[in-house]
Amino acid sequence: MDILEVIKTRRSIRKYTPDSISEQEINKILEAGRWAPSADNSQPWKFVALRDPEGRKRLADILTWGKFVSQAALGIAVAINPKASECPVEDGAAATQNMLLEAHSLGLGACWIGIYGSEDEASAKKVLNIPEDERLLSIIAIGHPAETPRGMRRRLAELTFIDEYGKR
Numbered sequence: 001m002d003i004l005e006v007i008k009t010r011r012s013i014r015k016y017t018p019d020s021i022s023e024q025e026i027n028k029i030l031e032a033g034r035w036a037p038s039a040d041n042s043q044p045w046k047f048v049a050l051r052d053p054e055g056r057k058r059l060a061d062i063l064t065w066g067k068f069v070s071q072a073a074l075g076i077a078v079a080i081n082p083k084a085s086e087c088p089v090e091d092g093a094a095a096t097q098n099m100l101l102e103a104h105s106l107g108l109g110a111c112w113i114g115i116y117g118s119e120d121e122a123s124a125k126k127v128l129n130i131p132e133d134e135r136l137l138s139i140i141a142i143g144h145p146a147e148t149p150r151g152m153r154r155r156l157a158e159l160t161f162i163d164e165y166g167k168r
């Protein structure tokens with residue numbers, strides 16, 4: 001698939017079959033995160049591969065908007081070190097998106113669970129043992145898709161200007 005096709009056909013998948021994800025697939029997804037751009041190439045991220053179903057269940061119990069991570073074959077938590085980059089949130093978001101796209105290109109389904117600054121961040125950090133001075137940016141739930149949601153985007157003409165804002 002051409003990269004634009006991967007980008008356009010990726011959807012947030014929240015329902016999964018019970019099939020597992022191979023070690024090779026996990027590594028490819030993590031590699032996609034590792035090669036994301038970051039401010040000054042600071043790479044302020046750590047990725048926690050959440051393979052243990054019990055651990056994911058404990059996490060799901062405290063997540064308001066990410067309960068489906070317990071049904072996924074895998075979760076990946078993206079932690080960022082705010083002192084390691086000028087733009088840790090943007091960096092971690094780029095890594096998260098890279099991993100979503102790689103998961104999709106492997107035929108898997110994934111969903112970004114936003115944690116950063118949410119009411120769940122402190123408790124999720126505890127469950128995952130993330131150090132005090134780091135932040136939890138996102139958790140990615142990944143599995144074999146058991147749904148095919150439709151995508152919706154505003155038309156390009158509605159959101160693009162030429163040369164200056166407001167000029168069509």
Ligand SMILES: Cc1cc2nc3c(=O)[nH]c(=O)nc-3n(C[C@H](O)[C@H](O)[C@H](O)COP(=O)(O)O)c2cc1C
Binds near residue numbers: 012065112152
């Ligand atoms: C920063 C961010 C946080 C998100 N948090 C959640 C979440 O907590 N739970 C969830 O089910 N989806 C979450 N999503 C997924 C969005 O709902 C989804 O990307 C959006 O509705 C567009 O659908 P699509 O990804 O299928 O194109 C999040 C997406 C982003 C970018």
